[in-house]
Amino acid sequence: MGFNSRFWWKWLLASGAISIFLSGLPAMAEDAGNLYNTGYDIGQGQRYFERQCSRCHGFDAKGNDETGAPDLTGRLSRASTNVGIFNILREGIAGTAMLPVAADLPDSQVWQLVAYVDALSIDPTNVNLSGSATSGAMVFTGRGDCDSCHMVSGQGGRLGPDLSRVGERRDPEELMSDLITPHEDVAPRWWTMKITGTDGSYREGLRMNEDSFSLRIMDNDFNLWSYPKTRIESAERVEESTMPSYAQTLTESDLDDLVAYMFSLRKEI
């Protein structure tokens, strides 16, 4: 027999031909791709997300420090596949505030939600960049001198964020904007504090952490300092990046290469 009966259904699933006959997929999904991933499905998933999930994860799905809900726009720490996302949505995460979706929600709608969450992060295989990642790696350690401040896989400086997996959390457009306008959207961890102590000493450094009663910085020599605020005479907070703009110092082609390189930096699966 030329047609293997064991696999014929897989062929049908892959073609999508029988999707209209399926009322839904198994409640606890184990296999199969997401059949509900058209633009319409993603839109429906977004509607559901805004209504049911945004209270904790934010309307932009970027998470919320207050509720402890994670950013869903980058790599997900608890699910690496669509099936993993589906299972979390169906079952919730025990011991956390992540509750399951309503038990009577049809699987088709859960899959639409999966499609939306999946669409929040870019599939790198679908992205065509004009730059070359290989050339970008050379700019990174060469003309750009990026590694004097940034680490990649344990090599490089300490004065900027570790970029070993930056491709998982920033898309190419955001990476370009980081290079050209680094002062926009600077995370508090990379603000600079200029501190005069009650003993008259002056130090400045990256703001590693600040709370109601204390402050911790790392100075340019990588010394770590912890101040009770009672020991601070004055403190100036510079909510800007210490990184310069590379709009003028690198060519357009260098920048494209750097973006391609940084976008390629992700965890090996």
Added chain:
Amino acid sequence: MNKIASLLMTLLIALCLSMPIFAQEDPFETVITPAFTPITWERLLNAGDEPENWLMYSGTLDSQRYSKLDQINTSNVATMELKWAYQIPVIDRAETVPLVVDGIMFITEAPSNLVAVDAATGRQYWRYDHELPDDLRICCGRNNRGVAILGETLYMSTLDAHLVAIDARTGNVLWDVTVANYEEGYSKTAAPLIVKDKVVTGIAGGEFGIRGFIDAYNAETGELEWRTYTIPGEGEPGNDTWSGDSWKTGGSATWITGAYDPDENLVYWGTGNPGPDWNGDARLGDNLYSDAAMALNGDTGELVWHFQFTPHDVHDYDAIQVPILADIEFEGRTRKVMMWANRNAFFYTIDRTNGRFLIGKPFATQTWAQGLDVNGRPIRVPGMEPTYEGIMVSPPITGGTNWYSPGYSQQTGLFYVTSFDGEQEFFKRDEEYEVGERFTGGGGSYKQPMDAFHSSIRAINPVTAEIEWEFPIMPRSSAGITTTAGGLVFTGSADGYFFALDAATGEELWHISLGRRVHAAPITYAVNGQQFVSMASGNVVYTFGLRD
């Protein structure tokens, strides 16, 4: 020696031998159960006069959270140290405010559990675990904020919208009544309030298209004595402030504890947002009695007056705050007032006998209103409603303040509140109501990191509505406040500190890092003459006292 003499000698020897044992081990310190006497309504009325106990959610019926204890005071608070810690076994955030009754502490836990511990050591007497269904509809975390006590019975709200009566000596269930159907989005998180022989309690679910209410149950039997809806029904005055049938799903939940004035026989309770939260198109009108203070007759539940802080709210500015009652000198005479720092970022002083607005001003950054008119009604800034594209408004959804308790000091006459100066982008969406589903009509997003915003403890003069001092904290806090006759303000912060401020000046006198977010309000009490202060942080209840 005859038998009697022999017996006497034996007894004498036995007595002599036993003396050192008594001297070394005081049975009253090791074995005795504290003298737990029933909590009568009389005791609740005068709860402020037994400051060794913390007998209700807000300490006293006027909700001032002011304790007459002064053993810990401005001169010695810096020497406070940890006495004990109680670890809640279920990992979730603790919003619990314990009660203390004659040396026993009652702590509620997430999701809807209750434990009784020795208030001097934190060691357990009993626990009650409430069974919950696994398809709860809850908007904002599995919380329980506390219990009420009357006689020897504790009253607890549960997430499946039940009210449970529990024997305070054993943890046994005396009765368990369904207040509303959780499958329709109703839930219960707040501590009830005892009014005479009734258990007065609210409902949560304002994000699920519920119709809010305030209930009173017979403390003995659990029978419903009265229910007052926070949205008037068809034909009732105020129903016409909702267009169409929107009143049926208008929210106006009551998920925090109210206050009571025995002289006026009025129960004061705050109400939450109208629903859907961020889209007011289908509920045109003022949407009474959402975002309001309601004053109800304590015996009948009849509405005596109301004051609506935010008519036709489209920003989720719940009036879910604990009302604080005090008699203060206002414009030359003593006025019975209610003080209210609202989520909409305005502070109000209101005559609590009739609901008349006396004074009000912003206490936190706000951009939605130009100010208040002579009646306290906000004068809106046009064009600040949420849009499909998003619009930036202050305060953000979490408000200038929120549900966490403010405090009032009888010494300073100041009102203390945790405030937040932030902004958020508000979005509007079109949604149809479906039973048991979220019904919010939009949402919000922060565009800056939390650290870019400003939070503080603010002391407000209720006569002028001016801020007398402020103590900066970061980031946003959701801790409540307790004041004492020791001249202190106790509170905490989201970055995991518990601290004491000078109530008069705002100067910091003591702080300790508890490591996790403080999401509850502190209480203070005494056992065997020693004052303690307790505060939950993360999943732990910490108790402090002066160095022995």
